[in-house]
Amino acid sequence: MQIDLNCDIGESYGAYRIGCDAEMIAVASSVNIACGFHGGDPDVMAATVAMALRAGVAIGAHPGFPDLAGFGRREMRLKPSEVTHLMIYQIGALQAFVRAAGGRLRHVKPHGALYNMAAVDSDVATAVALAVQRVDPALILYGLADSRLIEAAKGLGLTVAQEAFADRAYRADGVLAPRSEPGAVITDPARASAQAVEMARTGRVRSIQGDWIQVKADTLCLHGDNPDAAAVAKAVRTALETAGIDVTATVIRP
Template identity: 50%
Template sequence: MDIDLNSDLGESFGTWRLGDDAAVLDVVTSANVACGFHAGDPRTLLSTCERAVAAGVVIGAQVGYRDLPGFGRRFIDYESADLVADLLYQLGALEGLARVAGGRVRYVKPHGALYNTIVHHEQQAAAVVEAVTRFDASLPVLGLPGSVFLAAAERAGLRTVAEAFVDRAYTPAGTLVSRREPGAVLHDPDLVAARMVRLVTRGELDAIDGSVVTVRADSLCVHGDSPGAVGMARAVRDALESAGLTVRSFT
């Protein structure tokens, strides 16, 4: 059985450094590279793409709201046309940088508040689907299982990739616990590694209230800005491989 391990990268800006992208790229198989709207400056994004190519890691575009001060984690009530244009702008920018680095954008993953919004928000989900379809309909999209976004993407003929989160707690409904709530972000490498092996092999994990929730995933995400991200990513990969699973990109 194959499983992808992805991480959000390229999120530093100027002299402000976030995460250890080089170390994470030694572990993951897919890199969700920021596109400059929620994080990342052009030099950082180019360097991240170059490092991903050198490491043999697949590049994905992590598109988000135009929200640098809030790191893309605040909802924005976009008109559809504005959101489509903003997403196309980001996709075009990262594709250009990826090509110069010797690679290309191979998939699309929304970031932060946009990712969570399109779990239920049909208008914005449709706008994301429209942007990807107009840019390159061959690109897979990552999203939360059961989201209106993945349903809309499937109807449009896009390849969908169900995603689970290594370092986040889940509600009994199978959605992510808000970062504003205590216990939303997990930090123990051994705990998250065991959770992910159980998720991949049995399709389940414990929700924050102790109930068992069904979760299916083709790709697992560890946030590059989480404390101890490298250690968690390594622990998860080692545990998955020890369980007889093959860690490789879904592309």
């Protein structure tokens, strides 16, 4: 049994330090690097790419809305063409840094509000998928399992990685619980580990309402910007391996 473990990193910018990138890279099999719109800047992007290449993890672009003040977690109502263009801009920037360092960009994963909107809004989903196709149709698109984004990407012939979250709670409809709700972010390493193993082994997760829901996961996400992120990440990686689950970036189902 195998699963990809991805982490969101490279979100510091200027004088602001966000997350624990080195610790997250140490446990991940793939990483998603911010592209300067919700977090990150050119120096941070270059340094994070170099660190990821040294560690041998798969590198992806993590584009979001142009909203540093809100960390990309506030919805923006844009035309589909605007969404496509802001995605192309950010993917291209991160791709250039990866190529300049001698590596190869493997995947794309939208960030924050853009990710959540693409999961439920077909127009946003298509705009995001179209950007990936236009930059490089060989790139893998990471999206919430069984979401509109996965559907749109498949419709354009893209390879997808269906994503589930070890450190986030789910609603009964399969959508992530909003961060404003109590318990939406899982900070207990033991709880996150149990959820990760359950999703990897059985393809299900217990919702915040108490119901079991099905979650088809090729990859599990851990966020690097929470205070307990390093402890949660280490515990999840250890739990997966203890359960006999190989953590690798090569698991993508047709």
